[in-house]
Amino acid sequence: MAPFSTPDSMPESKISDRDLINRLWAGHTEALAILYDRYASLVYTLALRMLSNPAEAEDLTQEVFVNFWQRRQYDPDRGSVGSYLTTYTRSRALDRLRVSSGRANILQRFQRITAASSRSATPFDHASQQEDQQQLRAALAQIPDTERQVLEIAYFQGLSQSQISEKLGIPLGTVKSRSRQGLLRLRDLLRRHQA
Amino acid sequence: MTSPSLPENWRTLLAGYVLNDLDAEEVALVDQWLSQYPEVTAELDALQATWNRIPESLPIEPPPPLVRDRILAAVTPAAPAATTPARRWSWGLVGFGLGWAATALALIVVWQENQRLRLALRQTEAVVASFSQPASRLYTLTGTDVEPQASGRLVIDPNDRTALVTTTDLPTLSSREVYRLWAIADGDPIYCGEFNPQQPQDFNQWALPDLACGDVDVQMLITAERSTDPPVPAGDLVMEGQS
Known part of the structure; x- marks a missing residue:
């Protein structure tokens, strides 16, 4: 295998995700190490939150990155690496949790979901990643607790709205309106932050 | 608007x-x-x-460093298992003259035999260790028409997520090629790692990249591929596994 080198000794932090993907697809598996350093915490954090088991979260993190390299289903033109990895991690975590009622829908929606946020991350994006996370946390803190609660259950536990209704003991219509309103509110708050 | x-x-x-x-x-x-x-x-x-x-x-929780090592091990071709310092020894001994030549030759033969036995012992120990895991799956590997002389054993340990393959008379490939192990489940090939034996009898062990490689109802196959090719079987089928 050809040695992995960066043009003009470019520091790793300045290589864009797209360049890393191109190198990885060209057989430079070392590029996966840099992508791992950028996204492993995000993947592991999500896996740990959903599976509540460090060993399983480690296992899923390994599965996500090895499959990312092996299957080459990620298309840089269709979304960011971070978005793809979190969507894939969530999907696989839900599979492990055997959320049977949501499974078919989740798989069906996988392609559509990864098509969103169709911009590939640049090094600048990584530098501002922490700031983005703070904005997101601030935005989530601003939406009503009841709306945040249904969104988090839907996302991290993969429960359907009727299951959430049953779990919380509230009408299905209320779950529906809270989750939709919560998502719209979150989107508007983030847009305001970005403006 | x-x-x-x-x-x-x-x-x-x-x-x-x-x-x-x-x-x-x-x-x-x-x-x-x-x-x-x-x-x-x-x-x-x-x-x-x-x-x-x-x-x-979510508050960021970094994974343990071990996870990174396992992933990089899974995507990096296995390193050659054996070393061959025999040449250094033999060159040194040749200089001792004809009188020593026979002794040197004998020493080399003994040393090589020793190496072979040590390799066989390491191989046996590794296989025994894998066998001792109750969940391990053993496959007998037989060469296809492409490499009819090749044979071997494959042990999959789903608990440790490792594969151990011992091969006999499976030719060493060039540095740009590798043998890839596949688990076929429902007609879908799952990449399970790669290796390149460095001598007629060799063994290689690595971390499995996919949990499904340890499933019960899979067929194990080995193909010869270019190392830079995508992990999709495209090369010659060289060995098949029978459980």
Whole structure:
């Protein structure tokens, strides 16, 4: 295998995700190490939150990155690496949790979901990643607790709205309106932050 | 600017679309908007991106360093298992003259035999260690028409997530090629790692890249591939596994 080198000794932090993907697809598996350093915490954090088991979260993190390299289903033109990895991690975590009622829908929606946020991350994006996370946390803190609660259950536990209704003991219509309103509110708050 | 044809609650329906809580009629309506109104597509993408960002709100928890090592080991071809310092020894001994030549030759033969036995012992120990795991799966490998002389054993340890392969008379490939191990489940090949034996009798062990490689009802196959090719079987089938 050809040695992995960066043009003009470019520091790793300045290589864009797209360049890393191109190198990885060209057989430079070392590029996966840099992508791992950028996204492993995000993947592991999500896996740990959903599976509540460090060993399983480690296992899923390994599965996500090895499959990312092996299957080459990620298309840089269709979304960011971070978005793809979190969507894939969530999907696989839900599979492990055997959320049977949501499974078919989740798989069906996988392609559509990864098509969103169709911009590939640049090094600048990584530098501002922490700031983005703070904005997101601030935005989530601003939406009503009841709306945040249904969104988090839907996302991290993969429960359907009727299951959430049953779990919380509230009408299905209320779950529906809270989750939709919560998502719209979150989107508007983030847009305001970005403006 | 929003099209006047869109109803007042169009964004609410888009949120429902992302959350997957619309009925079939509503989904059809949104799909129709998506084909007609660019602002609907843009808003849907923004809502989907917002939904995708929810995990970023979690306090970051870095994985243990071991995970990184395991992943890089899984995607890096196995290093040659044996060393061959015999040449250094033999060159040194040749200089001792004819009188020593026979002794040197004998020493080399003994040393090589020793190496062979040590390798066989390491191989046996590794296989025994794998056998001692109750969940381990053993496969007998036989060469196909491409390498009919080749034979070997494969031990998959699903608990340790490792594969151990011992091969006899499987030729060493060039540095640009590797043998790849596949688990075939429901006709779908799953990449299970790669290796390149460095001598007629050799063994290689590595971390499995996919849990499914340890499943019970899979067929194990080995192909010869270019190392830079994508992990999809395209080269010659050289060995088949029988459990």
